[in-house]
Amino acid sequence: MIGDHWGYGKEDGPSAWHRHYPVAKGNRQSPIDIIPNEARRDSRLGPIFLKYDQCRSLNIANNGHSVVVEFDDSDDRSVVLGGPLDNPYRLKQFHFHWGGKGCEGSEHTVAGVGYASELHVVHWNAVKYKTYNDAAAAPDGLAVLGIFLELGDDHRWLHMITDALYMVKFKGSTTDFKGFNPKCLLPSSLHYWTYLGSLTTPPLHESVTWIVLKEPIVISEKQLGMFRMLQFNGEEEDQRMRMENNFRPPQNLKERIVRSSN
Ligand SMILES: NS(=O)(=O)c1ccc(C(=O)N2CCc3cc(O)c(O)cc3[C@@H]2c2ccccc2)cc1
Numbered sequence: 597m598i599g600d601h602w603g604y605g606k607e608d609g610p611s612a613w614h615r616h617y618p619v620a621k622g623n624r625q626s627p628i629d630i631i632p633n634e635a636r637r638d639s640r641l642g643p644i645f646l647k648y649d650q651c652r653s654l655n656i657a658n659n660g661h662s663v664v665v666e667f668d669d670s671d672d673r674s675v676v677l678g679g680p681l682d683n684p685y686r687l688k689q690f691h692f693h694w695g696g697k698g699c700e701g702s703e704h705t706v707a708g709v710g711y712a713s714e715l716h717v718v719h720w721n722a723v724k725y726k727t728y729n730d731a732a733a734a735p736d737g738l739a740v741l742g743i744f745l746e747l748g749d750d751h752r753w754l755h756m757i758t759d760a761l762y763m764v765k766f767k768g769s770t771t772d773f774k775g776f777n778p779k780c781l782l783p784s785s786l787h788y789w790t791y792l793g794s795l796t797t798p799p800l801h802e803s804v805t806w807i808v809l810k811e812p813i814v815i816s817e818k819q820l821g822m823f824r825m826l827q828f829n830g831e832e833e834d835q836r837m838r839m840e841n842n843f844r845p846p847q848n849l850k851e852r853i854v855r856s857s858n
């Protein structure tokens with residue numbers, strides 16, 4: 597948003613967000629720590645389907661919080677459906693959260709353990725809401741697919757994104773990014789945990805049905821290191837701040853349960 601006054605530093609980071617965004621202390625905040633053997637297996641939970649074959653990526657941008665790839669969401673050409681969702685949700689964007697060198701950087705954790713990074717694929721309920729912004733503020737407005745990234749070998753397709761990062765080094769920069777299909781970033785299994793939560797950045801709207809995949813994808817330390825050449829600051833700002841540790845820590849589960857696909 598224009599003039600965002602929040603970040604991930606000591607003064608403006610997650611522990612301070614509640615001052616401008618009181619919902620930060622709400623009853624369905626994200627991320628959370630997922631405890632697998634406390635998740636409820638639910639036979640009513642079917643598989644999710646990702647219909648991305650007709651997706652049209654538009655651009656890649658640095659919004660001062662993460663690097664975001666946006667998609668043409670003017671029709672239902674690419675949607676997620678099934679699982680906990682009552683209707684199709686339209687693909688809008690994907691972005692990442694990551695740590696500093698050798699540190700964890702995912703937002704969700706699994707039995708207290710974090711991953712190096714986490715990919716969020718954001719979809720919105722265009723059946724019920726007219727615009728993304730309306731959906732992003734509604735309790736059943738968004739469906740975000742969370743995919744863990746763990747360190748290992750090079751990811752064979754991630755170079756298509758890391759090769760473009762030098763073009764969006766500074767906050768507010770954006771560049772064309774056509775022909776990218778996020779299907780190439782999915783793990784082999786679509787087994788998932790699901791729960792009702794929120795945006796993990798301000799405005800922290802409690803509008804997200806989270807679908808977190810159990811199987812991580814693998815990227816190399818070299819590839820992850822390229823995300824860290826991005827900067828939180830704009831080109832004209834003299835204070836240079838490397839973009840890293842842009843993750844919110846796990847929040848209180850409160851009265852929620854996490855369900856597990858079969
Ligand atoms: N991590 S996450 O929960 O998957 C998530 C999802 C959506 C959004 C999102 O689309 N936002 C919130 C932050 C933001 C920051 C900007 O600079 C911006 O231009 C847009 C957004 C949007 C947004 C802003 C206001 C209302 C709804 C969404 C952010 C994070």
Ligand SMILES: [Zn+2]
Nearest residue numbers: 691693716796
């Ligand atoms: Zn995110």
